[in-house]
Amino acid sequence: MMVVTGATGNIGRELVRQLHTEGRGSGVRALTRDAARARAVLPAGVDLAEGDLGRADSLKSALDGARSLFLIAGVGDDAGILDVARDAGVEHVVLVSSITTVTHPHLGPARANLAVERRLRESGMAWTVLRPTQFASNTLWWAEAVREESAVRVPYPDIGLPAVHPADIASVARAGRGGAGPPRGGGPPPPSAVSHMRGMYVIRPSRGCRRRRPAPGSRPARRRRGGGSGA
Numbered sequence: 001m002m003v004v005t006g007a008t009g010n011i012g013r014e015l016v017r018q019l020h021t022e023g024r025g026s027g028v029r030a031l032t033r034d035a036a037r038a039r040a041v042l043p044a045g046v047d048l049a050e051g052d053l054g055r056a057d058s059l060k061s062a063l064d065g066a067r068s069l070f071l072i073a074g075v076g077d078d079a080g081i082l083d084v085a086r087d088a089g090v091e092h093v094v095l096v097s098s099i100t101t102v103t104h105p106h107l108g109p110a111r112a113n114l115a116v117e118r119r120l121r122e123s124g125m126a127w128t129v130l131r132p133t134q135f136a137s138n139t140l141w142w143a144e145a146v147r148e149e150s151a152v153r154v155p156y157p158d159i160g161l162p163a164v165h166p167a168d169i170a171s172v173a174r175a176g177r178g179g180a181g182p183p184r185g186g187g188p189p190p191p192s193a194v195s196h197m198r199g200m201y202v203i204r205p206s207r208g209c210r211r212r213r214p215a216p217g218s219r220p221a222r223r224r225r226g227g228g229s230g231a
Protein backbone atom coordinates (compact mmCIF):
# COMPACT_ATOMS: atom_id res chain seq x y z
CA MET A 1 0.00 0.00 0.00
CA MET A 2 1.26 3.48 -0.91
CA VAL A 3 0.63 6.58 1.19
CA VAL A 4 0.21 9.60 -1.08
CA THR A 5 1.02 13.06 0.27
CA GLY A 6 -0.44 16.10 -1.47
CA ALA A 7 -3.33 13.77 -2.30
CA THR A 8 -5.72 16.58 -3.19
CA GLY A 9 -3.11 18.37 -5.31
CA ASN A 10 -2.21 18.26 -8.99
CA ILE A 11 -0.15 15.05 -8.99
CA GLY A 12 -1.55 13.42 -5.87
CA ARG A 13 -5.19 13.55 -6.95
CA GLU A 14 -4.33 11.76 -10.19
CA LEU A 15 -2.00 9.26 -8.50
CA VAL A 16 -4.68 8.36 -5.95
CA ARG A 17 -7.21 7.89 -8.75
CA GLN A 18 -4.83 5.61 -10.69
CA LEU A 19 -3.83 3.51 -7.67
CA HIS A 20 -7.42 3.25 -6.47
CA THR A 21 -8.58 2.00 -9.87
CA GLU A 22 -5.68 -0.41 -10.19
CA GLY A 23 -5.85 -1.86 -6.67
CA ARG A 24 -9.64 -1.72 -6.25
CA GLY A 25 -9.14 0.57 -3.28
CA SER A 26 -6.61 -1.43 -1.27
CA GLY A 27 -3.41 -0.07 -2.80
CA VAL A 28 -3.52 3.52 -1.62
CA ARG A 29 -4.05 5.76 1.40
CA ALA A 30 -4.52 9.48 0.73
CA LEU A 31 -2.99 11.93 3.19
CA THR A 32 -4.75 15.25 3.73
CA ARG A 33 -5.17 17.88 6.42
CA ASP A 34 -8.94 17.79 5.99
CA ALA A 35 -10.60 14.46 5.22
CA ALA A 36 -14.05 15.97 4.68
CA ARG A 37 -12.71 18.33 2.02
CA ALA A 38 -10.61 15.58 0.43
CA ARG A 39 -13.61 13.25 0.22
CA ALA A 40 -15.26 15.73 -2.14
CA VAL A 41 -12.41 15.60 -4.70
CA LEU A 42 -11.17 11.99 -4.42
CA PRO A 43 -12.88 8.82 -5.66
CA ALA A 44 -15.50 7.33 -3.33
CA GLY A 45 -14.11 4.66 -1.03
CA VAL A 46 -10.49 5.88 -0.99
CA ASP A 47 -8.77 5.27 2.36
CA LEU A 48 -8.10 8.72 3.87
CA ALA A 49 -5.75 9.69 6.69
CA GLU A 50 -5.36 13.10 8.25
CA GLY A 51 -1.90 14.47 8.98
CA ASP A 52 0.18 17.62 8.72
CA LEU A 53 3.41 17.44 6.72
CA GLY A 54 4.76 20.21 8.92
CA ARG A 55 4.45 17.92 11.96
CA ALA A 56 6.12 14.65 11.00
CA ASP A 57 4.88 12.88 14.15
CA SER A 58 1.30 13.44 12.99
CA LEU A 59 1.95 11.04 10.09
CA LYS A 60 2.69 7.98 12.23
CA SER A 61 -0.76 6.41 12.06
CA ALA A 62 -1.16 7.33 8.37
CA LEU A 63 2.07 5.41 7.60
CA ASP A 64 1.09 2.36 9.62
CA GLY A 65 1.22 -0.67 7.28
CA ALA A 66 2.49 1.36 4.30
CA ARG A 67 5.10 -0.20 2.02
CA SER A 68 5.73 2.92 -0.03
CA LEU A 69 5.39 6.68 0.28
CA PHE A 70 4.82 9.31 -2.39
CA LEU A 71 6.27 12.55 -1.01
CA ILE A 72 6.10 16.04 -2.49
CA ALA A 73 9.19 17.89 -1.30
CA GLY A 74 9.26 21.33 0.23
CA VAL A 75 5.79 21.42 1.73
CA GLY A 76 6.63 20.23 5.23
CA ASP A 77 9.34 18.77 7.44
CA ASP A 78 10.86 16.50 4.78
CA ALA A 79 13.73 15.19 6.91
CA GLY A 80 11.39 14.40 9.81
CA ILE A 81 8.91 12.71 7.45
CA LEU A 82 11.63 10.45 6.04
CA ASP A 83 12.66 9.45 9.58
CA VAL A 84 9.06 8.67 10.57
CA ALA A 85 8.53 6.72 7.33
CA ARG A 86 11.62 4.58 7.85
CA ASP A 87 10.66 3.89 11.48
CA ALA A 88 7.17 2.89 10.32
CA GLY A 89 8.65 0.26 8.00
CA VAL A 90 8.25 2.06 4.69
CA GLU A 91 10.52 0.35 2.16
CA HIS A 92 10.41 2.72 -0.79
CA VAL A 93 9.89 6.46 -1.28
CA VAL A 94 8.99 8.24 -4.51
CA LEU A 95 10.09 11.86 -4.04
CA VAL A 96 8.96 14.78 -6.19
CA SER A 97 11.95 17.10 -6.46
CA SER A 98 12.46 19.50 -9.37
CA ILE A 99 14.45 19.96 -12.57
CA THR A 100 15.91 23.09 -10.96
CA THR A 101 18.25 20.80 -8.99
CA VAL A 102 19.98 20.43 -12.36
CA THR A 103 19.31 23.77 -14.04
CA HIS A 104 19.66 26.11 -11.03
CA PRO A 105 21.34 24.10 -8.24
CA HIS A 106 22.62 27.30 -6.60
CA LEU A 107 19.14 28.72 -5.88
CA GLY A 108 17.43 28.25 -2.49
CA PRO A 109 14.55 25.92 -3.45
CA ALA A 110 16.88 23.72 -5.53
CA ARG A 111 19.37 23.52 -2.68
CA ALA A 112 16.58 22.48 -0.34
CA ASN A 113 15.44 19.79 -2.80
CA LEU A 114 19.01 18.52 -3.20
CA ALA A 115 19.30 18.25 0.59
CA VAL A 116 16.09 16.16 0.76
CA GLU A 117 17.26 13.96 -2.12
CA ARG A 118 20.53 13.34 -0.26
CA ARG A 119 18.71 12.61 2.98
CA LEU A 120 16.51 10.08 1.16
CA ARG A 121 19.48 8.35 -0.50
CA GLU A 122 21.14 8.03 2.90
CA SER A 123 17.94 6.83 4.66
CA GLY A 124 18.40 3.15 3.87
CA MET A 125 15.02 3.04 2.10
CA ALA A 126 14.80 2.35 -1.62
CA TRP A 127 14.09 5.53 -3.56
CA THR A 128 12.88 7.02 -6.80
CA VAL A 129 13.50 10.73 -7.32
CA LEU A 130 11.40 12.57 -9.90
CA ARG A 131 12.72 15.89 -11.18
CA PRO A 132 9.88 17.34 -13.22
CA THR A 133 10.01 20.53 -15.20
CA GLN A 134 7.21 23.11 -14.82
CA PHE A 135 3.71 21.66 -14.66
CA ALA A 136 1.24 22.29 -17.48
CA SER A 137 -1.31 22.92 -14.71
CA ASN A 138 0.56 26.09 -13.70
CA THR A 139 -1.40 27.77 -16.48
CA LEU A 140 -4.46 27.50 -14.24
CA TRP A 141 -2.84 30.19 -12.12
CA TRP A 142 -3.80 32.61 -14.90
CA ALA A 143 -7.50 31.89 -14.49
CA GLU A 144 -8.28 34.72 -12.07
CA ALA A 145 -6.42 37.34 -14.12
CA VAL A 146 -8.01 36.14 -17.35
CA ARG A 147 -11.48 36.29 -15.79
CA GLU A 148 -11.00 39.66 -14.10
CA GLU A 149 -8.82 41.59 -16.53
CA SER A 150 -8.52 39.55 -19.72
CA ALA A 151 -4.81 39.99 -19.16
CA VAL A 152 -1.92 37.87 -17.99
CA ARG A 153 1.34 39.40 -16.85
CA VAL A 154 4.35 37.19 -17.49
CA PRO A 155 8.05 37.77 -17.89
CA TYR A 156 9.73 36.69 -21.14
CA PRO A 157 6.50 35.68 -22.95
CA ASP A 158 8.35 34.23 -25.96
CA ILE A 159 10.76 31.97 -24.12
CA GLY A 160 9.67 28.36 -24.50
CA LEU A 161 10.02 26.03 -21.53
CA PRO A 162 9.05 22.37 -21.40
CA ALA A 163 5.88 21.69 -19.43
CA VAL A 164 4.71 18.31 -18.14
CA HIS A 165 1.18 17.27 -17.24
CA PRO A 166 0.80 16.22 -13.58
CA ALA A 167 -1.06 13.08 -14.72
CA ASP A 168 2.10 11.97 -16.53
CA ILE A 169 4.15 12.53 -13.37
CA ALA A 170 1.57 10.45 -11.48
CA SER A 171 1.92 7.64 -14.02
CA VAL A 172 5.69 7.61 -13.61
CA ALA A 173 5.33 7.65 -9.81
CA ARG A 174 2.92 4.70 -9.99
CA ALA A 175 5.24 2.76 -12.29
CA GLY A 176 8.23 3.47 -10.06
CA ARG A 177 6.69 2.45 -6.73
CA GLY A 178 8.17 -0.64 -5.16
CA GLY A 179 11.56 0.25 -6.62
CA ALA A 180 10.71 -1.13 -10.05
CA GLY A 181 12.59 1.76 -11.65
CA PRO A 182 11.37 3.87 -14.52
CA PRO A 183 8.75 2.34 -16.80
CA ARG A 184 9.90 0.36 -19.81
CA GLY A 185 10.61 2.61 -22.74
CA GLY A 186 11.89 5.35 -20.41
CA GLY A 187 8.50 6.79 -19.43
CA PRO A 188 6.62 9.54 -21.20
CA PRO A 189 8.35 11.39 -24.04
CA PRO A 190 10.28 14.50 -23.00
CA PRO A 191 7.89 17.44 -22.87
CA SER A 192 8.17 19.94 -25.68
CA ALA A 193 8.78 23.62 -25.01
CA VAL A 194 5.78 25.94 -24.84
CA SER A 195 6.10 29.70 -24.49
CA HIS A 196 3.65 31.72 -22.38
CA MET A 197 2.56 33.45 -25.59
CA ARG A 198 1.78 30.13 -27.24
CA GLY A 199 -0.11 29.02 -24.13
CA MET A 200 -2.24 32.16 -24.28
CA TYR A 201 -3.09 31.57 -27.95
CA VAL A 202 -4.19 28.05 -27.04
CA ILE A 203 -6.48 29.03 -24.18
CA ARG A 204 -7.93 32.21 -25.71
CA PRO A 205 -8.71 31.27 -29.32
CA SER A 206 -12.11 32.96 -29.36
CA ARG A 207 -10.96 36.41 -28.29
CA GLY A 208 -7.42 36.27 -29.58
CA CYS A 209 -4.31 37.60 -27.88
CA ARG A 210 -2.75 41.01 -27.96
CA ARG A 211 0.68 41.80 -26.65
CA ARG A 212 1.14 44.86 -24.45
CA ARG A 213 4.31 46.05 -22.89
CA PRO A 214 4.15 47.91 -19.58
CA ALA A 215 4.68 51.66 -20.01
CA PRO A 216 8.23 52.70 -19.07
CA GLY A 217 8.38 53.54 -15.38
CA SER A 218 4.93 52.10 -14.67
CA ARG A 219 4.48 50.44 -11.32
CA PRO A 220 4.60 46.65 -11.37
CA ALA A 221 1.17 45.01 -11.29
CA ARG A 222 -0.08 43.56 -8.06
CA ARG A 223 1.74 40.26 -7.72
CA ARG A 224 -0.33 37.31 -8.71
CA ARG A 225 0.51 33.72 -8.13
CA GLY A 226 1.85 32.16 -11.27
CA GLY A 227 3.72 34.98 -12.91
CA GLY A 228 6.80 32.84 -13.35
CA SER A 229 7.58 29.35 -14.53
CA GLY A 230 6.77 27.72 -11.21
CA ALA A 231 9.47 25.12 -11.51
Ligand SMILES: NC(=O)c1ccc[n+]([C@@H]2O[C@H](COP(=O)([O-])OP(=O)(O)OC[C@H]3O[C@@H](n4cnc5c(N)ncnc54)[C@H](OP(=O)(O)O)[C@@H]3O)[C@@H](O)[C@H]2O)c1
Pocket residue numbers: 005006007008009010011012031032033034038051052053054072073074075076096097098099131132133134135138166229230231
Ligand atom coordinates in the same frame (compact mmCIF):
# COMPACT_ATOMS: atom_id res chain seq x y z
N1 LIG B 1 4.44 23.52 -10.14
C1 LIG B 1 5.57 23.25 -10.76
O1 LIG B 1 5.84 23.73 -11.88
C2 LIG B 1 6.57 22.32 -10.11
C3 LIG B 1 7.73 21.98 -10.83
C4 LIG B 1 8.64 21.07 -10.26
C5 LIG B 1 8.38 20.52 -9.01
N2 LIG B 1 7.25 20.88 -8.32
C6 LIG B 1 7.00 20.26 -7.03
O2 LIG B 1 5.75 19.60 -7.05
C7 LIG B 1 5.23 19.54 -5.74
C8 LIG B 1 3.82 20.10 -5.72
O3 LIG B 1 2.98 19.14 -6.34
P1 LIG B 1 1.46 19.47 -6.70
O4 LIG B 1 1.41 20.64 -7.65
O5 LIG B 1 0.84 18.20 -7.09
O6 LIG B 1 0.89 19.95 -5.31
P2 LIG B 1 -0.27 21.05 -5.07
O7 LIG B 1 -1.32 20.92 -6.13
O8 LIG B 1 0.38 22.36 -4.85
O9 LIG B 1 -0.94 20.50 -3.76
C9 LIG B 1 -0.31 20.59 -2.54
C10 LIG B 1 -0.99 19.56 -1.66
O10 LIG B 1 -0.25 19.53 -0.45
C11 LIG B 1 -1.14 19.35 0.60
N3 LIG B 1 -0.57 20.10 1.73
C12 LIG B 1 -0.17 21.40 1.74
N4 LIG B 1 0.32 21.70 2.97
C13 LIG B 1 0.22 20.55 3.70
C14 LIG B 1 0.55 20.21 5.04
N5 LIG B 1 1.08 21.12 5.89
N6 LIG B 1 0.31 18.95 5.46
C15 LIG B 1 -0.28 18.03 4.64
N7 LIG B 1 -0.60 18.29 3.37
C16 LIG B 1 -0.36 19.54 2.92
C17 LIG B 1 -2.50 19.87 0.20
O11 LIG B 1 -3.45 18.91 0.64
P3 LIG B 1 -4.63 19.21 1.71
O12 LIG B 1 -5.06 20.63 1.52
O13 LIG B 1 -5.69 18.21 1.33
O14 LIG B 1 -4.02 18.93 3.05
C18 LIG B 1 -2.43 19.85 -1.33
O15 LIG B 1 -3.16 18.76 -1.85
C19 LIG B 1 6.17 20.36 -4.86
O16 LIG B 1 7.07 19.46 -4.26
C20 LIG B 1 6.90 21.24 -5.88
O17 LIG B 1 8.16 21.63 -5.42
C21 LIG B 1 6.34 21.76 -8.85
